[in-house]
Amino acid sequence: MQKGVATVAQLSEFDEIIDARTPAEFAADHLPGAVNLPVLDNEQRVVVGTIYKQQSAFEARRIGGALVAANIAHHLQTCLKDKPKNWRPLVYCWRGGQRSGSFTTWLRMVGWDACQLEGGYKAFRHLVIDETKRIAPQLQLRIVCGPTGSAKTRVLDALAALGAQTLDLEDLAAHKGSVLGALPDRPQPSQKHFETQLFTRLQAIDPARPVYVEAESRKIGLLFVPEALILAMRRAPCVMIDASRDARLDFLVRDYAYLGEDIATLKHNLLRLRELQSRETLARWHAMADAGALPELFGELIDLHYDPLYRRSQHGNYLGYGDAPRIATTDLGPEGIRALAQRILEQTG
Numbered sequence: 001m002q003k004g005v006a007t008v009a010q011l012s013e014f015d016e017i018i019d020a021r022t023p024a025e026f027a028a029d030h031l032p033g034a035v036n037l038p039v040l041d042n043e044q045r046v047v048v049g050t051i052y053k054q055q056s057a058f059e060a061r062r063i064g065g066a067l068v069a070a071n072i073a074h075h076l077q078t079c080l081k082d083k084p085k086n087w088r089p090l091v092y093c094w095r096g097g098q099r100s101g102s103f104t105t106w107l108r109m110v111g112w113d114a115c116q117l118e119g120g121y122k123a124f125r126h127l128v129i130d131e132t133k134r135i136a137p138q139l140q141l142r143i144v145c146g147p148t149g150s151a152k153t154r155v156l157d158a159l160a161a162l163g164a165q166t167l168d169l170e171d172l173a174a175h176k177g178s179v180l181g182a183l184p185d186r187p188q189p190s191q192k193h194f195e196t197q198l199f200t201r202l203q204a205i206d207p208a209r210p211v212y213v214e215a216e217s218r219k220i221g222l223l224f225v226p227e228a229l230i231l232a233m234r235r236a237p238c239v240m241i242d243a244s245r246d247a248r249l250d251f252l253v254r255d256y257a258y259l260g261e262d263i264a265t266l267k268h269n270l271l272r273l274r275e276l277q278s279r280e281t282l283a284r285w286h287a288m289a290d291a292g293a294l295p296e297l298f299g300e301l302i303d304l305h306y307d308p309l310y311r312r313s314q315h316g317n318y319l320g321y322g323d324a325p326r327i328a329t330t331d332l333g334p335e336g337i338r339a340l341a342q343r344i345l346e347q348t349g
Contacts, residue, residue, distance in 0.1 A: 004108060006090055006115040008127045014090040014115070020099045021092075021121070029192035031092065031124050032200050037075045039068045039099045068099070072106050085111060092117035092124070125192065128199040129226075135202045136228040142348050143233055145215045145324060146241030148178055148306035149248030149298075151255075151332045151340075152214040155241065158341035159212050165205055167213040172197045175221030177214075178306070180269050182221065184258050194223045210348065215318060234317055238324035239348050241340060243332055245302065251332040252298045263289050273305060 011017065017034040019026050022045050026036040040048060044067050052060035083089075089107060093099035096119045107114035117123065144152050153176070156166045170177050173194055174186040182188075189197070205211055215238070218230055225233075243251075259266045266289050274282060281304065288297040325347050329336055 004104060004115055005118050007118050008123050010115075011090065014088050016087070016089045018089050018091045018103065019093075019121075020103045021094060025094070025121075028190045029121075029125075029196055031121070032196065034092075035079075037079065037103070039071050039093075039103055040064065041071070044071075065102075068102050072103055076106070076110070083112065086113075088113045088115075090115050090117055092120045094120050095122050096120035128195055132195065132199055132202060132226050133228040135205075135207070136226070136232045138207045139202075139205065139232060140207065140210045141233055141236035142210050142212045142344075143215050143236050143238040143318060143320065144212055144241065144344070145238045145318065145321060146243065147248065147302075147310040149252040149255075149302060149332075150241040150243045151251050151337055152241060154332075154337045155340050155344065156212060156214060158338050159344065161338075162341055162345060164341075164345060165209050165211045167201060167205070167211055169198075169213065169216055169220060169225060172201065173220040173223045175223070177216060177220050179272055180256060180259060180266070180301075182265075182269070184262065188221050188223060191223055195226060198226065198229070212344070217313060217317070235319055237348070238318055238320040239344050240321070240324040240326045242326040242328040244328075244330045247330050247332045247336070249295065249299055249302060252302070253295050256294070256298070260292055260294055263292075276305065 006013070011031070017031050019030050019034040019036045020039045021030075021036070022038050022040060022042045023036060024042045026034075026038070030036070044064075048060050048064040048067070051063060089112065091100045091104045091107070091114060093101075096117055100116045100120060104114045104116040119126075144155055146152050153168065153170055156168050160166045170181075172189075174183055174188045175181045176183070188194075213233060216225060216230075216233070218225055267286050270282060270285050270289070277285075281300075285297055285300065288294075288300075327340060327343050327347065329340055331339070
């Protein structure tokens with residue numbers, strides 16, 4: 001391997017990982033634990049790219065070089081000013097080209113044993129895709145099923161508290177998976193960042209032990225579960241939470257209470273069902289939302305939307321659904337959820 005260059009297999013060997021790309025690129029996705037020290041900011045990269053296309057490569061490099069030098073100097077004078085002599089950073093950009101190469105050269109000139117990531121972010125992206133494909137089929141998945149309102153995510157939390165391995169895809173996707181599932185305080189990540197977070201979680205799983213994961217559709221909000229994982233999930237054994245309708249309704253009212261504070265968003269989300277529900281039904285649901293009648297609204301959503309959709313999707317998507325042990329409950333409060341988790345472990349562990 002060329003001196004000053006490292007591969008994705010060597011990520012753990014470095015004291016710090018530096019993303020030299022723009023803040024916009026970094027926000028879309030980045031290597032886990034990386035810090036963003038851009039050699040060109042968002043606007044500067046656009047300017048340099050425009051000069052490259054409209055004038056010449058030389059002019060773009062001349063102007064870009066001055067900007068890169070100024071930005072590297074700023075980083076050296078600020079966030080890097082106290083780094084010790086033996087500090088060893090890894091620097092990457094999009095493809096392991098001029099941006100990370102320039103930064104690495106300056107860091108090595110200072111005296112640090114800095115390395116440039118061969119292939120840049122694109123090489124890491126290939127690693128994420130390949131490793132997800134490799135790991136997913138090896139997992140001993142246990143699929144927690146149940147119609148909307150069965151507290152499946154809370155059951156996963158309780159299983160984790162009891163020492164079980166869990167994979168919470170909805171947390172990684174920042175979405176509850178239903179038509180009303182957008183979170184009020186967490187936007188969904190980009191598809192690439194979702195997959196990076198998933199890859200990091202998969203790496204930490206012990207393949208010799210069961211992994212509990214909630215039954216999901218291929219799509220969670222705007223994001224897609226990688227093909228290798230969704231196929232492994234659909235082939236895995238299932239366990240069914242058979243909660244009473246009253247318990248589910250009580251849970252939904254508690255779990256989605258924040259929707260009562262943003263009626264406009266609630267009504268907007270309900271309109272996404274206009275191809276599945278009549279105008280009269282949607283008008284009635286909007287009136288319930290305006291009146292703050294969430295129990296009545298959620299009750300109709302259970303009967304007219306969630307349950308019919310669930311019956312169609314689970315039977316068709318999960319091979320183990322028909323043979324799944326059913327765990328009945330009338331209590332989806334904290335104690336009831338803990339009891340559910342314990343019973344699931346007893347039947348599937």
